[in-house]
Amino acid sequence: MESVFQALSSTVRRKILAYLSKTSLTAGEIADRFEISKPALSKHLNVLMNAGLIESDKQGQYVHYRLVKNNLFASMNDFLVNFCPEGRPLKMESAEIEAGKKSNN
Amino acid sequence: MESVFQALSSTVRRKILAYLSKTSLTAGEIADRFEISKPALSKHLNVLMNAGLIESDKQGQYVHYRLVKNNLFASMNDFLVNFCPEGRPLKMESAEIEAGKKSNN
DNA sequence: TAGATAATTAACTATATAGTTAATTAGTTA
DNA sequence: TAACTAATTAACTATATAGTTAATTATCTA
CATH class of the missing domain: 1.10.287 (Helix Hairpins)
Known part of the structure; x- marks a missing residue:
């Protein structure tokens, strides 16, 4: 519960969730939609993963993320x-x- | 929206909301239910106020808070x-x- | 009106968060 | 296998957050 609300408290992370509401996207595709660096995005994705709000699977060199x-x-x-x-x-x-x-x- | 999720991201603040779900309470009565200092509580109450999640009215020297x-x-x-x-x-x-x-x- | 009580504000500290760039890991392809 | 691409990890910085104690403001009451 704590981790879920913590995850939702960031505008960037809520936007990520919104993007994933329609389709799954790779880490890079998500990063393209923001001004911040890929490592910063990667950390946001990790926060959302830890909260159980998204899940991922690796396909080759790409990591696909989707909303839970x-x-x-x-x-x-x-x-x-x-x-x-x-x-x-x-x-x-x-x-x-x-x-x-x-x-x- | 930002301020609401920011407010909800703290366990202390979610507990405050839970206490206020049944009844209104004064700042002191809320503070009694936590281990932290009154000034710290006061700041949490302020965060919840700014998010529009609680409202207050002053009655004499007491300030009563209630959930919105x-x-x-x-x-x-x-x-x-x-x-x-x-x-x-x-x-x-x-x-x-x-x-x-x-x-x- | 002096002292007590309720609450907030001020000043400060420690830690957590969000970002950066550089380095690394893993997978692809010429 | 060398070079390229995707993604993450490492190391670091700046700022925000959550707490502290001391001081202040406002109200009540003996």
Whole structure:
């Protein structure tokens, strides 16, 4: 939980997540979308990995990163549910999504 | 948005929000629940204020703090909605809560 | 009004974070 | 195998963050 919110507290990292929301990207493709250096990006990716918000697989010399949506949703809802009873419906919603049984309406 | 996630990235501040989820508390009552000094707590409260997650009113020499639930929910959902289409139902749910029209089931 | 209490502000310290450039590791290809 | 490319690690710097104690401001009460 700590690592998730820590990860989300950076604008750069939230942008990375946004880019990955549509498709997976290589480290280099992500870096191209920012002004900062590749090593700096690499560290941001590492923070997101440690938080479990993204995952990677190496294909040849490229490392592909993709969003772990379920973890993002689960973390947010676990958090919200602690703060008010009204949070419960959100948790149920999240559970449905997590189970992959939800249509897109 | 930046200030909200920055605020949420601290365990102490998330605990403060949790304490305030049930009732409003004075600065001193909050400080009593932590090991850190009152000035340190005061700064955490200030961070939460700047993020719009809590609000205060002064009654005599006491300052009462309370959670702004709607802002917490709205921020989280605004964020989630950007990451996946499945987020939309959460947003709708949140809007209902915000409008204060939702029963507690 | 003098003293006590609640809270914040000021000044400071230690550590964590985010960035840099240079070096390294691993994989590809001429 | 030599050179190139992708990515990460290493070493370092500057700034932000979280804490401390001491001082200040505001309010209450004997």
